[in-house]
Amino acid sequence: MVAMIRLKELLELPIFQNFRLVAGLTGLSREVRNVDILEYEWMSRNFDVFHPDDLVLTSLFFAKDDPSLIQKSFEKLAARAVTAIAVKTVFYTEMPEDVLAFCDAHDLPLFLFDGAFMEDIIVNFNDVLKLQQSHLQSEQQIHDLLALLAPARSPYAVEAAVREINPAFQSYVTAFYLIHRRYPGSPREVAAFLARTTYKQYSGQALDNVTYRKYQNGLLVLYTSRERELPSAPEVLCQRLLSRYDTRLEEFYCGSSETLPTFRALPTAIQQSIDACQMARETEASTSYGGLGIHRLLFPMSRDETLRAIAREAVGILKAYDEKYTSNLLDTCRAYTAHHGEISKTAAALYQHPNTIRYRLKKAESLLEPVIGKEDVYEQLYFLLRLYDLGR
Template sequence: MLQINEVMNLTIFRNFRLIAGKNGLNREITNVDILEYEWFNDGFEVFNKGDFIITSLFFAKDNQELIEKSFIRLIEKKISGIAIKTIFFKELPPEILKMADDNQIPLFLFSSAYMEDIIIAVNELLKSKQKYLLFEEKIYDLIDRSNSREKIASSAHEINPHFKNNVITFYLTFYDKTVSPREITNYLNRLFYKQYRGTDLSNISLVKYKEGLMIFYTFTDNEKCDNDIHLCKRILRYFDIPLDLFCTGISNSHKTFTQLDISIQESIYADKVCYIKQKKYLYYSGLDIYSYLIPLMKERSIQTQVDIMINILLEYDKKYTSSLLKTLLAYVKNNGEISKTAAELFQHPNTIRYRLQKVKDLLAPYLDEKNFYEYIFIFMNLYLLKVE
């Protein structure tokens, strides 16, 4: 589904002016339709929930009261928004604006765009959104199942039939986790309306995956390719996407049509560790000890044990309004140094020692106290690799 605020990022909507109903900008659009004289007389039966309505209000040019009548019927139909071309009305009566505000129906005025072009632009965007979802499902399928090499090659061709023999995958997620994941979709939407639409970029694909953006860069056996952050920067600069907003995980180079699943997984893991280590980018080849921890994520018995220990800590924190889990995260981040952990949490070192002893007591059945930090390092990082 598309939200109105996503559609408003398209170039054709640049000069639309929102005059009421701003609290409804997250409404979803399922279709775009035109309200003109024939549909007004036909009782509005053609309109459905989620329709975004475009109109010139031609039917009301000689009788302004018909505006209110039409709005009442459209709101009854649970339409998502209304855009009025200012041919006959430059402004709308206050009672209409209040009606839009009260019902949280975004109401826009525009003057220059053609209605048919608006419909085409939104329909293209709807199709693009469906394509994003399809490709995202392909990625889920590639990394969550055991696929044959033939199945992987088939999925690669579906994502982009023009892919070349070799691939490097970049996975980008917002460094600031408070940024809405929908921003990724907004970036992708804008790409369809840039001047490079006709340029041959068949060796590159940009695909939404979860809260991030996945970039596949493919090249032939004879081409020299520098597998580094500078390649990613060049791609993002070309697409006018600001790199500094993201953590970036970079895979090794692989064969596209037989190892795409490996390339994807490497970029995702590198991105996870990138965020854990608070870096802007990280190569899969540079994961160090994390390259040994990552395979443990697939061991069900180990993950079950991690879940049990996390739940013990969470239940204690909730019951006693404590911060044991937060303390452990800081403890590992600061390489087991109590003084640095205390400084980060604005606590006395003895408070940190008390909390760590409480953790030892609670988790005694699962941890060897002699190697407490090593166990905590492993189990907290497995927790972070899972939740990030």
């Protein structure tokens, strides 16, 4: 696992606040693995020191008396597939038009900046990269732990993996999984929270029995105690754990697990919290695993590849028909199950006549007969559509 950070995320760090993009806008999604300085390499012609995914900093000292050297050096850097170039405005406050055109043509982001020292930029980047590497390693630990959910798991393997995460864990665990409401597809806010846990002003807030980890795009909070009964309601407890680092629960979708034996069932607790969080995103309210009802059966089924294949087949049949005939069978089936099989409510929701809904459902039923048969059509539609949505 090699840590990298996207260029556009790197630019959000305070030390990059004076960076001004002047060319290569389309390259901002590139990743940065290293930050290096170009100053004397032009004299030695040694551009082999630069590598793909480098962010190259330079003052263009070597070109201060000859602007034609700027593009020549950039051509060599582009040939090395560097991610971006940032010029400190010591000798040049603007770039020649041919250089800007070259960077645009090669999707090579070009920045101008002032104020920041190049060495400080490198130190800041390396600190972020170390944190990213730490996140990757801890995320792999959680991934490996969840793999122990398999029926043939060894209880000794589970306990060893749990103690590797935190040897100070106590007897019972409640897991919380949180996804940021405003940025659900990005781990940025999670990374910011985890960074705060390392700040000196919060050093007295740490609890040995609690662990905070990034997992996928979410924050995993593992609370352990000697007693099975929680000191407060799960939502209240999670808010208290977050507030230690000046973070509000309202910023997140939150799912909580049951309280389970730590050294035997931590993988189960983690998966329960992830499932509950997925439901929290649908309902817009913090959700505990114990309140999932039938979804406690549906979530494990949604991870069964055989069942997922059946659900994909059914949805695929409806999608193919809709695309070919510009119809709305899939949307109608979704509305039908969402309104508990009531034709009148389905028709009202879709602004259609009830007979139109009946016709569409009959058509869907005939198309799906090879997959679901003729019996219990509503129940099977609900089941397959939910499996399809949960398994995406």
